[in-house]
Amino acid sequence: MSKRILQHPEVPAGETTVSWRTVGQLEDTPSFRAWLTREFPRGAAEMSGDEDMETSRRSFLKLMGASTALAGFGMAACRRPETYIVPYAKAPEWVIPGKALYYASAMPRSGGATPLVVTTFEGRPTKVAPNTLHPDGSGTDAFAQASVLDLYSPSRSRTVLRGGQKANRADLDAVIATLAKDKAAKIGFVFGADDSPTRNRLSKELASKFSAAKFYQYEALTGESAAALGDGISLVPDFEKADVVVSLDCDFVGVDASFPIAAFSQRRKPEGNDYKGKPDTSRMNRLYAIEGTYSLTGGMADHRLRVAPSQVAAFAAQLASALGAGGNAASVAAGKEFNWIMALADDLKKAAGKSAVLVGPRQPAAVHQLALAINTTLGNLGKSVHAYQTGNTGLGTLASLKKDLDGGSVDTVIFLTPSNPVFDAPADLEFATSLSKAKLSIHLGARTDATAHAATWHIPAAHYLEQWSDARSSNGVYTVVQPMILPLYPDCVSELELLLALLSEDGKLLNGEGDKGAASPAYGAVRKTFEGIADATDTAWKKLLRDGFLAGSTYAKAAPAAKAATLSSVPAPTAQSLEVVFATDSSVFDGRWIDNGWLQEVPDPITKLAWDNAALISPKTAKELGLYEEIIELEPVNQTLSKITGDEVKNAPVHPDGESGNRRAPIIKVTVNGKTAELPVLVAFGQAENVIVLPVGYGQGYDKDDELGRDTSTSSHVGRVGANTGVNVYPLRTSSTPYFATGAKVEKTDKRYSLAVGQEHAAMYGRAIAREISTMSGDKGDFDAQLKNVKFQGSDAHAPPNVSLYKQENKPGEPLLSDTLHQWGMSIDLSSCSGCNACVIACQAENNIPIVGKEQLAKGREMHWIRMDRYFAIDKDNDFDPDSPELVPQPVACVQCESAPCETVCPVNATVHTEDGLNAMAYNRCIGTRYCANNCPYKARRFNYFDYNKRNPLIAHNLYKGPFGEKQVGEAPHLQRNPNVTVRMRGVMEKCTYCVQRLKDAKIRQKRGQKQEALVAGKDSTEMTVTTSTLRIPADSVKVACQEACPASAISFGNLLDADSKLRRIRSEKNEPVLDRNYDLLQYIGTRPRTSYLARVKNPNPKMPDAPFIGKATIHMA
């Protein structure tokens, strides 16, 4: 039975755009319909569906009656429990109990550190935010936001291991001391790809102390760009100056992010970043993307060509030859794609010196050389693209390490890389075999992964928030890494501490603190490096610690010479000989984040798959291989539904807990390079034909709870979060095919696997949900006409204005929104939003949002307050490539309706409006009727079906054991919590409240101004008159967590009553649109939301063959 009748207006006949969320919706399967019309997935609200496991309402009442009676007797002994206040013995400097303290630091990573400001409460780091002072500070991505969870992760390595077994620290100390004294030791140091000036300085010292030492750099997916450009040379675009950007398989807004993208995103706004100007298309840049599968960058692209990754080289060669930069004039056959490339070449010629051609890091060297040649020919180098000489020079590769190990010139290996070479090195290197030849190997890592077990010694690594270090950001700005806290576990060692121990005379390993409570030796080393770069004064050092970076520092410019690319032509893939792509995963990256619950649970921005990887395949190829029907048939189904409808549902899942909601995907067998992998398959839109994308990094260990009963021999390599997630596809990857491999075969199997795919439930319906326009004149008029029409897309053209039946009054004469100082509002710019999930995780960190685990997620019980919707849309008339839809992301959280439908249905007034326009949740009042969620047209409310915060949802069936279930494991997870936000319990509804705790904090801080004014004026407080300017928070000075994290400055938040606020250029004081692009979500319902959206603008090149079909992806969901 459907709970809801859909009454949204049908899409008019003239509409040419077809839009969809999932393949089931596109095909309109009956099971999808049933799923769609339900408020909650069937079974989501039930304890169980099976007879014998049923806890019916009646038995619940019986139990409740009994427990109430018991409680009555028990109450007699009830006394107020004694609680304690334990102040510090000696007050630490700066710490004010209950107040956050902020420090500048950075997260070191390949391609340039992410500069951060870290929030700490009484010494606990709880949240990271971008350092806005830093020249390369441009928001944070999902990885940076989630990194704070790793500090407290229960699966974090905390003891020294020897051969995979717990060992004595003293024994390790002895090993290190012996090593430090052996100046002839043949040590191989394996660094990560981040650039740390102190580490580079120390490695020079190490080289002089240990004459036989060798240095290597290894991260699994850093690719071959350095090999093509020159040792340690990186190309960094300056997006402020780049009018035309070409991405050759480079997901620079997503997983390949290695330079600041703020300027890129800001130039997606025709009004300018602060919305001050008149809409002007010349402010906008234009992005062309040539890629194999949909990436976030492809989603942002104005023109996107889907091409198998092996064929990108041919397109690059064609482009280069058209621009006179070498290449090959006949590498792309005449036709649509040829015209596309030639039109792109013309556009690039026009933008000579103001363009950037970027190549994905894992494309072969030849493509990097072509791009360099193109950038050089166009005169971009030094203008819109900078070539830098980084400090990572003279480092060997993993292949050379293998050779040295085999040859015996290295017999001691020290792994300092964040990657996991035993697991993720190309299979043909057989690295584990070579490693076993080493006399001694020491692995420093945060997880007890495969390399930790293969090495002789494993040392738990200090988190970057626990150590002194330094790093260069992508433009080479010297950035300091400061510890927020001593290592949580006494054995955790930082990279620099280990190197310093080896450099010291006695080889004493000092970690965390130095001798007798002195600072860690790494502190001295970093300071020494800094003094070598800047001046040696205390002031300079203190300024560095305060700002987090050294102003004016940058990399030296490099002048890479464009070498002639040696192109080897690879035949295009066919259905018989498929191409396999080893893709970087947006959740686990190369596998290093597998134990991070936040990243695992956030659905992939494109596929919306969480907790697993799956083979991705385009619909057409799936049809050719006979897989499509099977995938469609198995779209979201559940057994309860099949019982009712009588339809036999193939492979209907029977969950051990009797609940339903699992989606089962068929498993396929992929064979390439002589190896096979069996993994579930999903349909991916906009992917090149005959290409199978296999995201890497998963499948590091399975335990006894694994659905498919896979080999448990590596179960100790992962923690509770990473266990049983996905399939390892690294064994298919060889050193000659590190990114894509051709000649793959696919076979069907009769196995099924459950996948948790988001966005099939709890989704909105309505017309013109996400709106898009084009800068090009077309059948919808010119740019101005389209701008003017944004507000009238969908039903908004003809729906009469709503009249509220309620008097907007609290009591007679007292308006609901009575605050005259602040009225909050938000606006989300779809033109710069790429859908990268940074906001989702920032919100999770800020608001104590729990993870619910794969099974709960599959049932539609996710707790994320921000839902990152992702839509596909295509123009019916598109004859350029009818199988390549546009991708439109849209983050939706509670929109804080002024006339909120949820408020009127709450029987206990637990959700009510505040005076300043928030739709507040009083968690302690909520009784969990879920009427509010039922009545929410935006589906922005989340319900705690279980006590996710208290009971570990990752242990199989644990949640169903109620109070007998195991509690959250680990000693530390609660330390990450924001003390100013309630931790919600079972049975409570929750949702976004515009980070009300931040607003409160800002308001209270502002109120202190009254006293300061009195003091300054020297007047008695009784003579003081406080004005609005004293009490009102300065314009745009308070930022909400999602806005702060957003690398694209897509979220504007502010006070509607403050004329200086950025939001006021978008929205009027009366919460009405001011900017042309501004519109309300589901405006015709009459909820008067405070969060509004700005339509997406595409900036197509009119000369391109696909231009008429771009910019029409206005999304209708009916």
Next chain:
Amino acid sequence: MANFFPRWTNLLPLKIAICAVSVAAGVALAVTYYATPKAQNVGYQPSQPIPFSHKIHVDQLGLDCRYCHSFVDVAGHSNVPTGNTCWNCHQHVQKDSPKLAPLHREMDVTYPGYDGKPIQWVRVHKSPDYVYFNHSAHVNRGVSCQSCHGRVDQMEVVYQAENHSMGWCLECHRAPETKLRPLEEVFNLKYDAQDYVTKHGAALGVKTTEELGLKLKEQWQVKPKASCATCHH
């Protein structure tokens, strides 16, 4: 067929109903009397590890509240003094008093039982976890310590003077004028509004304490919120 229910059962439903009603009424009365914040919280006076007397320190010696509760006007949390705050004076004053043994154990490295562990003070005033209360928001806007904590300067052992229930909070949030006082007097626990009006009333143009409260409320734009999210988020 025999009569299944004997005659005496006719009145049974009535008896049961009467019993149930009286039990329910009894429970309701008992809860109101024993289980409300007024009954449970007011007068709570636990003994502390060190019998610290506010009367001596504040009333006799004249210490300001903020000497020890130093962050009350900048932070949400009003801090309890750290060991070194006490030690500042007590390494010189009354240093041999046996009552200060816990402090010596915490701070005095020469003390035989020194362990450096902080003193565990017993919490007197506790707002539930789901309540967000911010001290600085109140003391900087003319609400005195005394309004919520009573005459602490007269207490030998601190006890809870007010019930701190939600209704009690709302009383003031709806009519702040009853509690507002000049910012200079916020930490003066001996403040008497009537005395103040007698002394300064003419200059301020107020005749009664009510007028003073209303004047301050008006001048300072004190508009406390009463919506849920003010304290619950």
